[in-house]
Amino acid sequence: MDPSPFQPIDCDLHPAIPTTRALLPYLDAYWREHITRRGLEADNLELSSFPANAPLNCRPDWRPERGPAGADLALLQRHALDTFQSRYGILNVLNGAQILHSEDLSAALCRGINRWIAAEWLDRDPRLRASITVPVRSPELAAEEIERCAEDKRFVQVLLLSQTEMPLGRRQYWPVYRMAEKLGLPIGIHAGSAQLHPPSATGWFSYYLEDYVQQAQGFAGTLNSLLTEGVFVKFPKLKVVLIESGVTWFPAYMWRINKTWRGVRAETPWQERMPSEVIRENVRLTTQPFDAPDTVAQVKTILEEIGSDRMLLFSTDYPHWHFDGADAVPEGLPPELIRKILVDNPLETYPRLAQSELAQSEFGLTGADGRRTP
Amino acid sequence: MSRHVVASVEEIAPGTCKVVTIKGREIGVFNVNNEFFALINRCPHQGAPLCRGAIVSRLVAPSPGDYRLERPGEMLRCPWHCWEFDIRTGQSWCDPDSVHARTYACDVEPGEALAKGPFAAETVPVEVEQKYVVVTV
Amino acid sequence: MNVTLLNPQIETSQQSHLGFIDCDVHPYFKSPAEFDEFLPRKWRAHRASIGGRTRQGLAKASNYPRMSPGTGQRMDAWPPDGSHPGSDLPFMQLQLLDKFNVAYGLLAPLVGGAAAERNIDFGAAMATAVNDWQLARFCDPDPRLKGAVQINIEHEKAAIAEIEARAGDRRFAQVNIPPRSIEPLGRRRYWPILEACAANNLPVSLHLGGTAGHASTGGGVVSFYHEEHPSYVQSMAALVTSLVCEGVFEHLPNLKVVLVEGGFAWLPALCWRLDNTWKALKAEVPFLRQKPSEYVRQHIWVTTQPIEEPERPADMLSTLEWIGIDRVMFSTDYPHWDQDDPRFAFKVPLPEDWKRKIYHDNAMAVYGFE
Numbered sequence: 044m045d046p047s048p049f050q051p052i053d054c055d056l057h058p059a060i061p062t063t064r065a066l067l068p069y070l071d072a073y074w075r076e077h078i079t080r081r082g083l084e085a086d087n088l089e090l091s092s093f094p095a096n097a098p099l100n101c102r103p104d105w106r107p108e109r110g111p112a113g114a115d116l117a118l119l120q121r122h123a124l125d126t127f128q129s130r131y132g133i134l135n136v137l138n139g140a141q142i143l144h145s146e147d148l149s150a151a152l153c154r155g156i157n158r159w160i161a162a163e164w165l166d167r168d169p170r171l172r173a174s175i176t177v178p179v180r181s182p183e184l185a186a187e188e189i190e191r192c193a194e195d196k197r198f199v200q201v202l203l204l205s206q207t208e209m210p211l212g213r214r215q216y217w218p219v220y221r222m223a224e225k226l227g228l229p230i231g232i233h234a235g236s237a238q239l240h241p242p243s244a245t246g247w248f249s250y251y252l253e254d255y256v257q258q259a260q261g262f263a264g265t266l267n268s269l270l271t272e273g274v275f276v277k278f279p280k281l282k283v284v285l286i287e288s289g290v291t292w293f294p295a296y297m298w299r300i301n302k303t304w305r306g307v308r309a310e311t312p313w314q315e316r317m318p319s320e321v322i323r324e325n326v327r328l329t330t331q332p333f334d335a336p337d338t339v340a341q342v343k344t345i346l347e348e349i350g351s352d353r354m355l356l357f358s359t360d361y362p363h364w365h366f367d368g369a370d371a372v373p374e375g376l377p378p379e380l381i382r383k384i385l386v387d388n389p390l391e392t393y394p395r396l397a398q399s400e401l402a403q404s405e406f407g408l409t410g411a412d413g414r415r416t417p
Numbered sequence: 418m419s420r421h422v423v424a425s426v427e428e429i430a431p432g433t434c435k436v437v438t439i440k441g442r443e444i445g446v447f448n449v450n451n452e453f454f455a456l457i458n459r460c461p462h463q464g465a466p467l468c469r470g471a472i473v474s475r476l477v478a479p480s481p482g483d484y485r486l487e488r489p490g491e492m493l494r495c496p497w498h499c500w501e502f503d504i505r506t507g508q509s510w511c512d513p514d515s516v517h518a519r520t521y522a523c524d525v526e527p528g529e530a531l532a533k534g535p536f537a538a539e540t541v542p543v544e545v546e547q548k549y550v551v552v553t554v
Numbered sequence: 555m556n557v558t559l560l561n562p563q564i565e566t567s568q569q570s571h572l573g574f575i576d577c578d579v580h581p582y583f584k585s586p587a588e589f590d591e592f593l594p595r596k597w598r599a600h601r602a603s604i605g606g607r608t609r610q611g612l613a614k615a616s617n618y619p620r621m622s623p624g625t626g627q628r629m630d631a632w633p634p635d636g637s638h639p640g641s642d643l644p645f646m647q648l649q650l651l652d653k654f655n656v657a658y659g660l661l662a663p664l665v666g667g668a669a670a671e672r673n674i675d676f677g678a679a680m681a682t683a684v685n686d687w688q689l690a691r692f693c694d695p696d697p698r699l700k701g702a703v704q705i706n707i708e709h710e711k712a713a714i715a716e717i718e719a720r721a722g723d724r725r726f727a728q729v730n731i732p733p734r735s736i737e738p739l740g741r742r743r744y745w746p747i748l749e750a751c752a753a754n755n756l757p758v759s760l761h762l763g764g765t766a767g768h769a770s771t772g773g774g775v776v777s778f779y780h781e782e783h784p785s786y787v788q789s790m791a792a793l794v795t796s797l798v799c800e801g802v803f804e805h806l807p808n809l810k811v812v813l814v815e816g817g818f819a820w821l822p823a824l825c826w827r828l829d830n831t832w833k834a835l836k837a838e839v840p841f842l843r844q845k846p847s848e849y850v851r852q853h854i855w856v857t858t859q860p861i862e863e864p865e866r867p868a869d870m871l872s873t874l875e876w877i878g879i880d881r882v883m884f885s886t887d888y889p890h891w892d893q894d895d896p897r898f899a900f901k902v903p904l905p906e907d908w909k910r911k912i913y914h915d916n917a918m919a920v921y922g923f924e
Contacts, residue, residue, distance in 0.1 A: 099834040206773035213777065214481070242772040243792035244765065244785065246737040252835040253738075253792075253799045256827050257772065260788035264771030264781070271780045273481030291826055295819035295862070295873075299784050302863045305511045306499040306892065307621055307780045313478040314780075317511065319865070334827040336876075344872055345823075350865065364834050463898040469630050496629030498892055499621055 044376070045369040046357060047128035051385035052396060055233075055286050055329045055358035056123055056132045058164055059095070059113035060156065063088055066140075069158035074151040088139030088152075092204075092235040092258075097251055102364035112362040116167060123361040124170055126369055131389075131396055134164060134173040135202055135233055135286060141179050142207065142237040149178035150188060157192050165197045172396065174202035174231050182215055186222040193226045199395040200229045200284065206236035206261045212272030224278040227394050229327075232265060234258040234287040259289040259334070263296050266326065270300065273313040275321050282392055284327045287360055291334040294348030297322060323351040327392050329358035330384060332365040333373040342375030356392060357385045418553055426525060426548045429453070432490050436468050439554045444521060446550055447472070447504050449491055454504050455552045456493070457519035461509070465497035467518055473501070475510075493518075522553040574896055574913035575923075576650070577857040578761070578814050578885035579659040579699065581692050582640035589666055592683035592690070600676055606667035609767025617765070618782040622891040631889035639889035643695055650888045651698055654896055657914065658923060659699045660727055660885075661688055662761045662814060668704045669732030670764050677706030681716055685726075693725045700727035700921070702759055707735050707747060714750045721754035727921045728812065733760040733793050736767070740796030748806060757810040757920055760793055762786035783892075790816035791824050794850060798828065801841040803849040810920055811854050815887055818856040819864070822876040825850050851878060855920055857885035858912070859894045867901040879908050883917045 060066060064084040067075055078084055089111075093100050101112040105122050113119060124132050140152035156176045165171050175192040177185035185201075192198045201223045209215060211232065223230050235258075241247040242257040262285050275281065297319040304318050336342055349355075359371050366373075372381065390397045423437045429448040436445045436458055443458035445468025460467040471494045475487040492510070493502045501510040502518045509516035525548050583589065590598045610617050620626030624639055631649060633642035640646060651659060666684040671677030681704040688701040703720045705713035720726045729751045731739060739748075739760070751758050763786075769775045770785040790813050797803065797811060828846035832839070842849075856877065864870050874882055887893040896913065904912070917923070 097835070098837070099831065206771070209774040210771060210776050210781070211773065213774075236772055240769045240772055240774055243738070244734045244768050244770045244789045245739065245792050245796070246735065246741075246766060246768055248738055248792075248796060248799075249741060250799055250835075250838050252831060252838050253795050255835070256795050256799075256824070256831050257792060259824075259827055260791050261772040263788055264776070264785060265773050267781045267784060268771075268773070268776060271776075271778050273478075277481055289823075289827055292820065292823040294864075294869075295823060296787075298819060298862055298864050299787060299817060301865075302860065303780060303783050307778075307783060308511060309476045309499075309501070310621060310778050310780045311478075311481075312476045312484065313481045315477075332827075332830060334823060334830050336822070336826050341822075341872075341876070344869070348864070348866070348869055365830075463895045465895070466630055471629065497895075 044372040044374065044381075045127075046372045046381075046385050047126070047369065049382055049385040050128045050130045051357045052389035053123060053127060053129045053132040053359050053361070054284070054356040054389055055331065056119065056134050056361045057113045057137055057363065058119065058134050058160065059111040060088075060136065060138055060159070061110050061114040066152065066155040066159055069155040069162065070151060071154070074155070077148075090137055090139050090142070090235055091238050092254065093137050094251065099255060099364055101362050105362040116164060119361065120168060123359055124168070127359065127371060129170060131170055131172055131399070133199060133393070134160060134171060135231065136160065136174070136176050137233065137235060138176070141176055141204060143178070144180065146178055146181035146184055149180060150184040153178050153188055154191075157188065157198070161195060161197070172197050172199045174198070174200040175228075176202055177219070179204055179207045179237065182218040186218040189219065189222045189226065189228070193228060196395055196398070198228075199393045200231040202231050202233060204235035204237060205232050205258065205265045205288075206240070208237065208239050210268030210272075211265050212268030212270070212274050214272065217274070217277065220274055220278045220281055224281045229282040229284050229392055231284045231286050232262070234262070236261065258287070259292045262288040263292070266322070267300060270314065270318050270321060271311045273311065275325050276313045282325055282327065284329065284356065284392060286329045286358070287332065287363070288328055289332055289334045290328055290330060290355065291336060291345050293328065294345060319350070323354065327354055327356050327388065329356050329360070330373065331358045331360040331363075331371070335373050339375035342373065343377070346376070346380065352380055352383050353388050353391065355384045356389050420551050420553045422549045423552050424550050426550060429550065432472060434468050434472065437552075439552060442554065443468070444552060444554070446523065446552060447493070449504055453523045453525055453550050455521040455523040456502070456504065456507055457521070459519075460495045460497065460500065461516055461518060462495065462498055462500055465495050467493065467495050467502070470494045470496040472504070524551050524553070525549070526551045573655050573657050574884055575657050575917035576659045576886050576888070577812070577883045577917055578662050578859060578887045579646075579650070580640045580887070580889060581661050581663055581665070581688065582638040583665055583687070584637040584641045588691075589680065589683045589687055592686040593679060597676060597679040607672045608667065608670045608765065609672065610765050618779040620779060620891065626891045628889045628891055628893055643692060646888070647696065650886065651696065656698055658917070658921070660759070660921070661692060661699055661701050662730060662759065663688060663702065663704060664761070664763055666704065668706050669730070670734075670766065671706055674706050674709035674712070678709045678712035678716070681705050681712070685716070685720060689725055697725070701725055702728050702730040703756065704730055705747070707731055707744065710746055713747050717747070717750040717754060717756065721756060726756070728757040728759045730759050730761060732764060732766075733762055733789060734764055734766045734768070738796030739793055740798070740800030740802050742800070745802070745805065748802060748809060752806040752809040755808070755922070757812055759812045759814050760790070761814040762789060762816055786816055787820050791820060794821070794824060794854060795828065798846045798849045799839055799842070801839065803853045804841055804843060809853060812883070812920065813854065813856045814885065815857065815859055817860055817862055818858065818877060818882060819862040819873050821850070821856060822873065851881070855881050855883055855916065857883050858899065859885040859887040860892045861894045861899040863901070870900065870902050874908065879911050880916055882912050883920065884913045
């Protein structure tokens with residue numbers, strides 16, 4: 044289904060850094076010299092989790108003539124924002140700078156990425172917003188960068204990768220959650236692995252297909268960690284968005300962790316509430332990839348099993364290839380859910396978007412039917 | 418409904434449980450700090466012999482890492498899937514509003530009263546000085 | 555939200571669960587020295603001195619201690635002589651086999667440490683010993699119990715020899731392969747072992763547990779048993795992914811795989827995800843001639859324990875349908891803490907023919923019992 048009549052909010056778009064050199068103007072002088080001394084600006088920091096030329100990561104009709112898909116603002120505007128008439132699009136950078144082993148180097152490059160996004164994307168299209176890119180290996184430096192970036196209200200979320208060094212619920216990461224909760228920023232956990240651990244307890248797969256499929260299982264482990272370590276108890280106002288996580292695996296997952304909790308609760312006694320209740324309150328999922336079943340009836344059942352009309356947030360995952368044409372909304376969603384997914388749920392999840400929306404309507408730029416004047 | 422003498426109070430020491438069969442049903446009778454409570458010996462989850470589970474306390478933590486032990490000896494842990502129940506009320510910890518173990522009224526009666534009334538037990542010898550645990554089923 | 559409790563309607567139909575096939579029963583030893591009887595002298599000495607060595611920090615206990623004594627046993631399953639649950643055949647008969655008039659019980663020995671042993675010669679010797687022990691202590695005294703051939707998967711030659719030695723011995727029903735191996739089971743280095751299973755018409759059973767030394771999740775080492783327990787689901791999913799995407803089932807069209815103790819509600823969505831993702835990445839795995847879910851449908855069975863507990867009990871029915879009623883087999887997991895009672899595991903009445911298949915006929919077909 045084409046969502047453009049609703050002027051949706053696209054909660055997952057991927058701008059690509061054309062080359063690491065593109066970040067140089069946005070680095071502090073010290074790091075500019077450090078990096079050029081080592082020739083790092085010539086390095087391609089593509090993540091193993093997202094090989095740029097894999098068909099899954101670039102829809103054929105979105106492939107540019109030159110450079111990585113997603114590096115060209117004009118193409119992103121045409122392919123994504125304009126096609127779907129999106130009122131906002133949230134940019135999530137997927138880049139190896141986030142996972143470098145050296146914390147300070149990682150932090151310096153992440154700072155550069157955030158400045159680059161602001162200057163070359165956010166400044167050039169008022170519809171665009173961004174997640175804050177942070178060094179995943181240093182929660183302290185990450186918290187500092189969050190605080191710095193948050194002053195620019197166009198940063199609406201903190202971005203983490205789902206699988207890095209330790210399960211994300213571990214106390215070592217709490218400085219990130221503390222800062223995010225304080226500033227009212229959701230934590231966006233995006234598919235991706237630093238590949239410090241094999242994708243599963245059974246070791247390393249051979250194929251990208253397997254790694255990509257496994258991302259959903261990675262999210263299950265990540266969310267379990269957040270729940271059992273008590274992140275939502277310690278930071279009750281924290282919202283977490285699972286981005287590019289897949290959707291249809293979710294009900295069976297909730298059933299299982301509820302079941303385990305009933306018997307094993309005493310190991311983590313701060314988990315007073317049933318996990319699915321906490322999830323429905325604090326966790327959201329973006330809609331692409333949906334991992335659609337074979338029939339519309341199955342879609343209906345899965346949505347009922349998810350059990351909350353506030354859970355799903357619309358996304359295209361541009362330029363990744365999960366749908367063709369303008370069919371960004373999966374088949375079989377009940378009509379009363381569509382507007383919620385496309386507009387209401389993202390506004391509820393991202394307070395800064397809601398504030399922008401309010402400002403829009405106050406200045407009379409939004410009509411009575413909720414549509415913007417172009 | 419009828420009343421049944423299940424034991425003298427001395428037979429069920431504090432912190433222990435005696436399982437008896439009344440009208441074909443197994444019932445666990447618990448002594449919690451010298452108060453008596455009775456639960457059907459069947460877990461509402463999958464029918465496990467609930468009353469053969471461990472008598473435990475409430476392990477809680479208002480915040481991660483802040484561990485507290487409350488209500489010592491007042492919880493029952495199912496021997497199978499470890500669901501926890503409040504011995505006093507039968508309420509399940511995890512679903513207090515919708516899951517509970519079946520409780521039975523449990524009173525302590527002086528032996529004298531039992532010998533006199535219409536609820537005399539069939540086989541339990543009644544001694545005037547002793548107190549008896551009586552379950553209504 | 556309603557949680558369903560014991561359903562009297564189900565209770566009264568419990569007679570229909572008699573005579574079921576239990577696809578996951580755990581035998582234990584009364585003392586580790588029990589295996590010495592079946593070990594060559596050299597390995598007896600090794601077992602007593604250096605002992606088992608796996609890829610985890612603790613030598614004798616689990617890094618993820620369970621919530622019930624005896625490494626997670628049902629608390630009423632301790633035999634009268636105080637020995638370990640599952641170690642006393644008469645008590646197992648009382649609590650399980652005779653109580654429910656079980657037709658067959660598929661053993662899954664999680665003992666002896668053969669599978670994960672780093673000294674692969676010792677591992678191979680322990681595998682043979684545990685196989686002999688199963689026969690002597692359980693399968694011969696009670697022929698309802700069927701053994702599972704243990705192997706050390708990193709010792710290819712010994713594993714194949716053990717499989718071939720036991721093939722044709724109808725007291726063994728399947729080969730137990732440790733699912734947490736160094737590499738995912740679909741990888742080509744393990745194909746000779748899978749070939750031996752297929753050639754000898756032995757299903758492969760994958761029973762979760764233990765560690766190959768990798769973190770339980772792709773995101774790192776989890777802290778709690780509370781995370782470890784559900785992580786078995788993700789490991790099972792990884793196994794299915796690997797077996798399918800590596801083309802194992804193209805190579806071995808008669809291989810049967812049984813997933814034990816992984817639950818099952820996760821399987822339909824994994825299939826949808828595999829199919830959807832494969833569409834864009836077909837060129838990477840050109841040897842797959844069908845979509846991934848077809849391989850799952852043709853080659854993979856699941857056992858029911860730990861039974862799924864949907865919030866709406868009726869969703870159990872659609873879940874089973876999506877997997878395929880022919881592919882689900884009942885298991886108790888006796889005597890573990892999270893085992894299921896055949897009478898009360900399902901919270902929704904099953905149609906009669908579903909019951910027959912799940913509790914009996916599917917396992918008869920998979921294992922070729924008469």
